[in-house]
Amino acid sequence: MKIIESITETFADYDxxxxxxxxxxxxGRAPYPGAVAALHAMKAAGKRxxxxxxxxxxxxxxxxxxxGMGITPDMHDGIxxxxxxxxxxxxxxxxxxxxxxxxxxxxxxxxxVVDEGVAELVTEPGDAQFLLxxxxxxxxxxxxxxxxxxxxIRCHAAGLPMLCVNPDRAVMVAGERILCAGALxxxxxxxxxxxxxxxxxxxxVYGPTxxxxxxxxxxRVVAVGxxxxxxxxxxxxxxxxxxxxxxxxxxxxxxxxxxxxxxRLLAExxxxxxxxxxxxxxx
Numbered sequence: 001m002k003i004i005e006s007i008t009e010t011f012a013d014y015d016x017x018x019x020x021x022x023x024x025x026x027x028g029r030a031p032y033p034g035a036v037a038a039l040h041a042m043k044a045a046g047k048r049x050x051x052x053x054x055x056x057x058x059x060x061x062x063x064x065x066x067x068g069m070g071i072t073p074d075m076h077d078g079i080x081x082x083x084x085x086x087x088x089x090x091x092x093x094x095x096x097x098x099x100x101x102x103x104x105x106x107x108x109x110x111x112x113v114v115d116e117g118v119a120e121l122v123t124e125p126g127d128a129q130f131l132l133x134x135x136x137x138x139x140x141x142x143x144x145x146x147x148x149x150x151x152x153i154r155c156h157a158a159g160l161p162m163l164c165v166n167p168d169r170a171v172m173v174a175g176e177r178i179l180c181a182g183a184l185x186x187x188x189x190x191x192x193x194x195x196x197x198x199x200x201x202x203x204x205v206y207g208p209t210x211x212x213x214x215x216x217x218x219x220r221v222v223a224v225g226x227x228x229x230x231x232x233x234x235x236x237x238x239x240x241x242x243x244x245x246x247x248x249x250x251x252x253x254x255x256x257x258x259x260x261x262x263x264r265l266l267a268e269x270x271x272x273x274x275x276x277x278x279x280x281x282x283x
Contacts (some may be wrong), residue, residue, distance in 0.1 A: 001264040002276040004243065007038050007224075008283055011045055016216035018209055018240065021053040023226035023248020024281055027251035028173030031069055032247055034282030039075040041283035049076040050212040052223070054199040054230060056134035056165035056181060057083040064072040078212035083113045083134075084201030085208070086165045090118035090196065097161045098130045098137075098196070105151055105184065106134030106165075113165055125151075125158040133188075134165045135181035145187050152184065156191045165231055167197040171239070172248045200225075201234035210238075224278060226250045228270035236272055244274040245281065 004010065007017075022028055025035050030249070034175045042049055049204075055062055059079040066072075066079075090113070093099050104121045115122065122128050140147035165167065166181035184193045199205055213221060222241045226229020226248030235242035244250065244263065254266065 001260040001274070003246070003260050003263070004276050004278045006282055007207070007278065008041060008045075008241070010222060011047070014220055014222045015050045016050070016210075016213040016221035017042065018050050018052050018206075018213075018221060018223040018235070020223075020225040020227070020231050020245070020248075021051050021055065021066075022171045022173075023250075024224055025051070025071065026069055027170065027175065027248070029069075030174075031071060031231045032280060034280060036075070038071060038281045038283045039071065039155045043075060048213045050209050051076055051079045052081075052200065052205065052209045053079070054082045054166045054168045054180070056086070056106065056110045056113060057081060057086045058087055058115060060113045061075070061109075077214075080205060080209040080212065082167070082205070083110065084164065085180070085205050086113045086198045087115060087118060089230050090114065092118065095196070099161050099195075100129040101127060102130050102132040102163075103128040103160065104132045104134070105137070105148060105154060106132070106181070107137045110134035110165070120247055125160055128155075128160055131155045131160040131162040131188075132165070132182075133162050133181045133184050135184065136179050142239065145179065145183050148184055149187060152188050152191060152193075156188065156193045161194040161196065162188050164195055164197040166200070167199045168227070170249065172252055173272075177249075177252055200230040201237055203234065203237040206234065206238035206240070222275070224281065228267065228272050232267075232270070232272035232274055234283070242272070242274045243276055243278040244272075245278045247280050
C-alpha cells in the first residue's frame, strides 16, 4: 500500500474531505504538528472540509473546543458528530425506544446531547425508559469498564435499551489511550442488553456529513481516519474512498515504522480497503 506524506498529494483526485478529529486533526488537547497548516492549504486550494467525529457532544460544543485549539470556522465547512446525530434522533422522536426519561452514564460535559429538553434525565434506572451512554465519567475514570459494571447490570435488570452516543471503543488523548462509550456498550451486549450505536461506521451519519460539502460528487470525496472499524469501515459503507491516517490509534497500535505492505495486510485483516495510508495531516 502506498504511504502518502502530504495531503496535497491527493488534491488532483479529490475536492471534498471528511476528516476525523481525534487521532487525525488533534490529539484531544492540541492539533497535531502540521495539521493547521494542512487545513489552510486545503482551503487555499478550494477544497471543502467536513469534520466527522464520534464525539458524544453536539457540533456547536465541538466547534468551541476547536476554536480553543486554534482551529477556526474558516478552516472547515462544518462539523457532524455522534452527539449531533443523537440530538437529532431524540428531538425527532423517530425511535420509540428512546423517548422520555433517560438514565445517563457519562460526564456532564456531554449533556449538550439533551439540549432543549429532548430527554429528561433521572437518577435511577427504574425510573427511566432508556440508558443514555456517552462514555466514562471523571469520577470512575476512563481506564477500565469495571467501575461501570454495577450500573450497567442495574440498567439491564430494568430492561433499558442503551443509546450509545460514541461507537469508539477507545481514543488517544495527549498520547494516552482512554476508553469511550463503545467499550461500555460491549459490556452491555455481553449482559444481554439491546444497544443502538450512533455514529461511524453507520452509513446513516454520512448523509448529513456529505451535505456539508455542498454539491461535491461522492467520487471526488475522500474520508481520512485513524481507526479501521469506525472511520474506514464507515467510509466503505457510505461508498467513499478512504485514507488510513498513521496517527492516533494507528500510531498507538502499530508505531510509526510500519511499511506499506504491512499496512495492506492490516487492512485486509480489518476487511477495509483504504486507497493509501497518510503519514499525518500535513501540507
